[in-house]
Ligand SMILES: [Ca+2]
Ligand SMILES: [Ca+2]
């Protein structure tokens with residue numbers, strides 16, 4: 001089990017099944033999102049303290065660290081209309097190629113800094129789905 005706290009954490013699992021625990025969205029949101037370096041969707045899990053719906057949308061857009069929350073919202077809000085979690089690939093900006101998992105905790109189908117989880121699933125493998133959340 002790997003647990004993030006307040007501020008930005010980098011969490012790295014091992015070759016086996018890992019559970020990445022982030023207890024509160026306030027521990028991983030906005031520009032202090034946590035970074036999970038090696039999530040393997042065939043073995044690893046997230047424990048975010050809430051269940052995730054079936055639909056995981058995908059989106060892409062320019063993401064810059066200086067305008068992170070605005071950029072993320074503009075790029076992902078349509079994808080969140082289909083469920084409470086979505087993946088966004090930064091297609092441009094200074095964070096280009098990073099992939100962010102956004103979990104819409106308050107269920108309003110929009111990204112809200114401080115309220116919704118943002119996790120950088122750097123170099124993840126497999127297909128992240130609702131079964132990866134415990
Ligand atoms: Ca692992
Ligand atoms: Ca954190």
Ligand SMILES: [Ca+2]
Pocket residue numbers: 104105106107108109110111112115116
């Ligand atoms: Ca929200």
